[in-house]
Amino acid sequence: MAPVSAGYLLRVDLTTGSCVREPVDPQLQQQHLGGRGLGTALLQEYAGLDPFSPEMPLVLTIGPLCGTSLPMSSRCVLTGRSPLTNTIFSSSSGGPLGPCLLGAGLVALLVQGRAASPCLLEINSNGERLLPADQLWGQGCQASLAGLDGVAAVIGPAGEQMQQYGLIETSNGEPFSRGGFGAVMGSKRLKGIVLKTGPATVAIADQAGFDKALEDLMRLFRASPFLLGPLGIREHGTVALVDLLKQRGMLPGRNFYSFEGDETRWNAYALQQQYHPEPGGCHDCLVACKRVASDGTELPDYDQLAAFGGLCGIDSLEQIVELCEQCHDQGVDPISYATEMAAGSREASLTVKGLELPPYDPRASTGLALAYATSPHGGSHLSAWPIASEILRKPVPTDRFSFDGKARVIAMFEDANAAVDCLSLCRFASAAVELEELAALLAAVTGQSYFTADLLRIGRCTVQQERLFNQQCGFTAADDSLPQRFFTESANGLAPLDQQRFEQELAAYGRIRAAQCL
Ligand code: SF4
Numbered sequence: 028m029a030p031v032s033a034g035y036l037l038r039v040d041l042t043t044g045s046c047v048r049e050p051v052d053p054q055l056q057q058q059h060l061g062g063r064g065l066g067t068a069l070l071q072e073y074a075g076l077d078p079f080s081p082e083m084p085l086v087l088t089i090g091p092l093c094g095t096s097l098p099m100s101s102r103c104v105l106t107g108r109s110p111l112t113n114t115i116f117s118s119s120s121g122g123p124l125g126p127c128l129l130g131a132g133l134v135a136l137l138v139q140g141r142a143a144s145p146c147l148l149e150i151n152s153n154g155e156r157l158l159p160a161d162q163l164w165g166q167g168c169q170a171s172l173a174g175l176d177g178v179a180a181v182i183g184p185a186g187e188q189m190q191q192y193g194l195i196e197t198s199n200g201e202p203f204s205r206g207g208f209g210a211v212m213g214s215k216r217l218k219g220i221v222l223k224t225g226p227a228t229v230a231i232a233d234q235a236g237f238d239k240a241l242e243d244l245m246r247l248f249r250a251s252p253f254l255l256g257p258l259g260i261r262e263h264g265t266v267a268l269v270d271l272l273k274q275r276g277m278l279p280g281r282n283f284y285s286f287e288g289d290e291t292r293w294n295a296y297a298l299q300q301q302y303h304p305e306p307g308g309c310h311d312c313l314v315a316c317k318r319v320a321s322d323g324t325e326l327p328d329y330d331q332l333a334a335f336g337g338l339c340g341i342d343s344l345e346q347i348v349e350l351c352e353q354c355h356d357q358g359v360d361p362i363s364y365a366t367e368m369a370a371g372s373r374e375a376s377l378t379v380k381g382l383e384l385p386p387y388d389p390r391a392s393t394g395l396a397l398a399y400a401t402s403p404h405g406g407s408h409l410s411a412w413p414i415a416s417e418i419l420r421k422p423v424p425t426d427r428f429s430f431d432g433k434a435r436v437i438a439m440f441e442d443a444n445a446a447v448d449c450l451s452l453c454r455f456a457s458a459a460v461e462l463e464e465l466a467a468l469l470a471a472v473t474g475q476s477y478f479t480a481d482l483l484r485i486g487r488c489t490v491q492q493e494r495l496f497n498q499q500c501g502f503t504a505a506d507d508s509l510p511q512r513f514f515t516e517s518a519n520g521l522a523p524l525d526q527q528r529f530e531q532e533l534a535a536y537g538r539i540r541a542a543q544c545l
Contacts, residue, residue: 121309
């Protein structure tokens with residue numbers, strides 16, 4: 028069968044300096060589509076290697092919808108073994124990186140080895156080469172990006188020093204934030220990746236089918252109150268969540284105790300009054316959920332505001348904005364940094380599998396409590412993204428105070444979200460559209476038949492492969508847990524979680540996963 032999206036894998040060995048292109052196995056691409064699925068598949072044979080081992084690769088992938096006119100479809104996914112969690116990890120970034128990778132004829136880039144001295148990987152229309160980067164080493168992310176022509180992804184001093192929170196900043200301002208991949212690049216002495224190829228579009232197999240599927244998707248986007256409504260994230264950015272989550276008891280206070288601050292000093296209204304921001308966003312995104320100040324500064328999103336404002340108890344919006352700017356320039360993940368700051372030390376931070384919990388209190392959502400525990404990436408709200416059903420009531424409302432049936436719900440959400448990640452689509456798209464519409468679009472792009480069940484199967488396979496990778500790294504079911512405090516102390520007027528019911532659902536989740544095969 029024809030590949031989903033024709034393209035090459037570029038293997039770069041920083042130790043030897045070799046750069047070799049090879050066609051991506053069409054079967055592999057068809058089984059995993061792209062993005063997180065393809066990255067996970069390519070990483071599988073390296074399970075067990077130390078995150079900082081030169082042989083442990085970092086894999087950058089795009090999805091089969093990249094280069095189409097579907098908004099929010101051009102994300103780039105970075106997959107590797109996180110030095111923070113020691114698990115497999117995937118992190119994504121919107122912006123021109125994905126379309127430019129496509130412009131270079133690539134669907135995947137796999138980087139291994141360790142350079143003898145700091146270097147840059149440049150990909151241009153003539154091919155690829157490694158360049159010395161001694162003059163950039165030690166510089167902050169902003170200065171590094173400003174000094175480079177083309178679309179780039181760079182690390183800052185934190186990554187160079189292999190700090191576990193090191194992030195990778197990109198030209199469009201949206202970083203690969205979580206998981207510490209900046210530190211992995213630093214361990215390889217790779218300061219950055221620069222693409223000088225320009226973006227590309229992808230050939231559509233069935234243009235009439237594509238136009239019809241796109242029209243259906245656009246209608247759903249436009250009808251989504253969360254995305255494009257007057258109180259949605261186009262209008263206010265994700266900071267619109269501050270008031271909603273405060274009202275639901277999910278906005279955490281200092282180090283996940285009760286919230287006692289004044290969120291009106293840094294909520295959407297405060298941001299609007301103080302900075303008069305414009306919407307900004309990733310490549311070709313009609314939602315544009317970022318907020319950009321008049322001087323071009325990207326303002327903090329919900330996660331960053333709630334991490335510093337809620338978890339750290341900082342009431343000054345200016346101070347939060349400044350802290351975020353410093354984090355981004357030094358190449359530090361602001362969420363991990365704020366969570367550690369709130370706890371006083373990394374050891375005292377509330378984590379799952381080593382990943383500091385983001386600013387969403389699980390006492391307000393049983394689904395979130397379970398999802399933190401089961402995520403193959405550690406304490407991430409994104410693997411299952413139960414905020415959608417438990418707070419936004421999409422695709423269907425679920426009872427956020429009951430554990431009943433949550434094992435199956437979370438397993439299904441993990442699979443569905445993994446499928447979206449294999450398409451390299453922004454997660455917010457799934458607040459408006461279902462896999463059914465995405466399958467129709469994918470079928471039109473590729474000329475192959477795809478249905479909801481196919482995407483769910485591909486998503487499930489990705490999650491299962493991630494769990495297998497983690498098992499090969501020594502993780503067991505005992506690592507699927509939640510910090511004890513959430514079972515013993517109340518917060519924000521919400522009772523502690525029912526530990527017995529949590530453990531019963533966790534066991535049910537384990538049985539569901541065990542009954543599935545790859
Ligand atoms: S909704 Fe926001 S995060 Fe998603 S693609 Fe658009 S700008 Fe990027």
